[in-house]
Amino acid sequence: MRAIILVMDSVGIGSAPDASLYDDLGAETIGHIAEACARGQCDNATREGPLLVPNLVRLGLGEACRLASGQVPPGLDAPEAEGRFGCAVEVSKGKDTPSGHWELAGVPVPFEWGYFPRTIPCFPEDVVKRLCERAALPGILGNCHASGTEIIARLGDEHVRSGKPICYTSADSVFQIAAHEDEFGLKRLYAVSEIARELLDPFNIGRVIARPFRGSHSGYVRTHNRRDYSVPPPDQTILDLATAAGRDIVTIGKIGDIFAHRGTGRNLKGDGNDALFDRTLEGIEALSDGGLLFANFTDFDSIYGHRRDVTGYATALEAFDGRLPELFLRLRSDDFLIITADHGCDPTWKGTDHTREQVPVLVLGGDRLREVGARLSFSDVGASIAAHLKVGQVPNGRAF
Template sequence: MIKRVIWIVLDSVGMGELPDADKYGDKGCNTIAHVAAFNNGLNIPNMEAIGLGNIDGMIGLNKVENPTGCYGKLHEASNGKDTVTGHWEMVGIKSEVGFPTYPNGFPADVINKFEELTGRKVIGNKPASGTEILDELGKEQMETGALIVYTSADSVFQIAAHEEVVPVKELHRYCEMAREMLTGEHAVARVIARPFIGTPGNFTRTPNRRDYALLPPHKTALDNLKSKGLSVMAVGKIEDLFSGEGVTDAVHTKDNMDGVDKTIDYMKQNKDGIIFTNLVDFDMKWGHRNDPKSYGRGLEEFDARMPEILANMNDTDVLFITADHGCDPTFPGTDHTREYVPFLAYGKALRENVNMGIKNGFYTIGQTICEIFGAEPIINGESFLKEIQK
């Protein structure tokens, strides 16, 4: 009997272009393969032991003779390649139409209304890398108190300000104003607070980031589990991505290793239900910044924590590891990439060396979790529980 699922999302760790990648300008992308090639291989024996290298189409990793877990890859069914779309699909929401994006910045009426609401001027208002925009406008922001507003290829309205000029609570309040304002045709997937510190030429974004996502359009696997009286423990930005819907416990994190620490802390509480963790550094710090060296090191650092995670698992626990999209750090540009994502499952209640092939839709995970706990099924996806359970 399975009493708990530890579900870890390695944010942006994709494994090769989807058949429609050319429509997104992503033909040729492959996050894991290109990171492995750049680093002359990756030292990740613990995930490889479960079967990561044995997934059909996986390039650059070691295959093992008898994987200890179940392994496969997932094909995103929604239109998009952003964080909200990926996470929402995992729990049952298929996004038929992508969220609005702003390759030329936000319209004047949007910016004017935001300036009126906050009482502060806006600078920037264009797609930009989070680090480059600080190099360009951080000094002006400190001197004038204006808010840096920028976007990306994703559906985001990002607001950056120096913590000594705009206190974090105030920046978060501005984000709440923006979230309430951005509805209808301008209903972006996320408003993101991007506080920073430092001096010109040496600015650093802080862990006080907050994401303000749209409310999910209908009930998800998280709601269904919560309705059963089960715990839904959110680690990292999971709570923000669902606006708290379906979450019973939540904790934010500073970085990947803090995310692993917080996950293990929840594991030690021995509550029935799920621990749903997002490890964002792969995407935020290394994918978007075109840093394949640090990306590879991050994968190795996570893999080195795997024995600790496994040691804290009970016989009635299962571990799921996956991703929400790609973000190939060797690919032109700094945006997400439209990729398959890997899936690993491990636990005493599961079979070993099961090649799951390709699953259509990230929501197959959410449907499987609902079946594990006897919760109301979600409206999309087929469970693969019978395939992996002993």
């Protein structure tokens, strides 16, 4: 009797009821990708035609989209779903990674995050001054809202010449620090990020992210040595409950960082979705009875969603779907699997930020007579995992 949560980072399925407050009314990550594929707009040398995700469709992805948006996207129809399916609405304010994951784990964010203004410079002068003093920096570059790939392309050469890290933010509650792994040093970047985390605590900034990159004047590329420095969740998540109950816990990818390494057990990392799937399979094979595995697949969001790469996103979805049978073969009869998401990042939408969307809740195992349906909080995922594992109750949510 084990529990497994797979988070397809940013795979939203339709505007949330409050999407207009975020200027996201009409955003629909899966639906718009499927429509683009059906129109032939995602055809290239390696893929063509409609979005092909048969395993997710059999679990009920298309019907979950119908619940959320009122229609099944092209190519996602199924005669009958084999799994239980539903959709969920986020009650936490914002559309960021920590809020989405914490709420999935049973703890909605009850407060407003701190954000930086869309001015140049955007960071408080005193914070920048203290960061430079404590980290022995000659200064910083950027100090603005920016796309991560754009800003390293624009300022990468100056960063290498000057030794000044590139600091920027986004619509999320985040302070990001980009630096060259070789010229600046990876350990030094992490040390600077730790200082920034301490300085920004009074401002209620959700995450400081170390964003290492490599390359030269001809082109800079971000690496997978990213590290997030998050504030801890404000209450006991499903990870905390399982830890207190002495359960085996395996977390995959950036789950450890998102939860400030509290209750995250053995954390397995991987370079990209395919490697993360390998780590997930390894984790499941080693997971003890009564254990919990919690995985995040970040490429959908970080590589394709934010970069508004519709074809890349479609290809990544199809690759993820193609590996699901390997996972199904490793499930035991009493295991409980939930595949979901933490927010949207519609690659057809304006800008480069996340989109406020509902998420799919696709379930295998548990009480097969009970429908999932439309859930009023992501916390129902955590509540259902807690009920299956019998480790008590998370602070919020109703089990399906």
